[in-house]
Amino acid sequence: MKYLLMIHMNDDAWQALSEEERNHMMNSQEGFMNMLRESGEMVLTHALANPSTSAVVRVQDGAPAVTDGPFAEAKEYLAGYYVIDCESRERALEVAAQMAEARFLGVEVRPIMFSAGMEM
Numbered sequence: 001m002k003y004l005l006m007i008h009m010n011d012d013a014w015q016a017l018s019e020e021e022r023n024h025m026m027n028s029q030e031g032f033m034n035m036l037r038e039s040g041e042m043v044l045t046h047a048l049a050n051p052s053t054s055a056v057v058r059v060q061d062g063a064p065a066v067t068d069g070p071f072a073e074a075k076e077y078l079a080g081y082y083v084i085d086c087e088s089r090e091r092a093l094e095v096a097a098q099m100a101e102a103r104f105l106g107v108e109v110r111p112i113m114f115s116a117g118m119e120m
Contacts (some may be wrong), residue, residue, distance in 0.1 A: 003084050005081060006108040008078065028099075032099060041091075043056060056069070079105075
């Protein structure tokens with residue numbers, strides 16, 4: 001079963017971390033990715049740009065209307081994600097608990113219902 005591990009960011013919480021804690025979180029990514037590759041559970045991962053660089057598109061009266069910035073004001077936002085393929089929900093939770101972000105910011109684990117367009 002495939003699971004989405006969503007890394008949530010909170011700028012205030014990030015700034016409250018020590019430089020050592022921030023460096024640990026950033027530097028732990030390579031080892032975490034290698035662990036997932038070696039176990040065969042890695043499907044893909046992406047880091048996302050800050051929401052201030054996003055845009056929202058809405059179609060009104062048949063014409064697209066583009067608004068700069070995120071959809072909604074929020075203290076927490078999606079900063080990146082991993083898609084993993086593992087045997088059970090319990091294993092997905094175990095993998096998420098190994099992420100440095102789980103210790104500082106939180107990782108949401110959600111099953112993927114279906115994939116379309118690209119083979120994952």
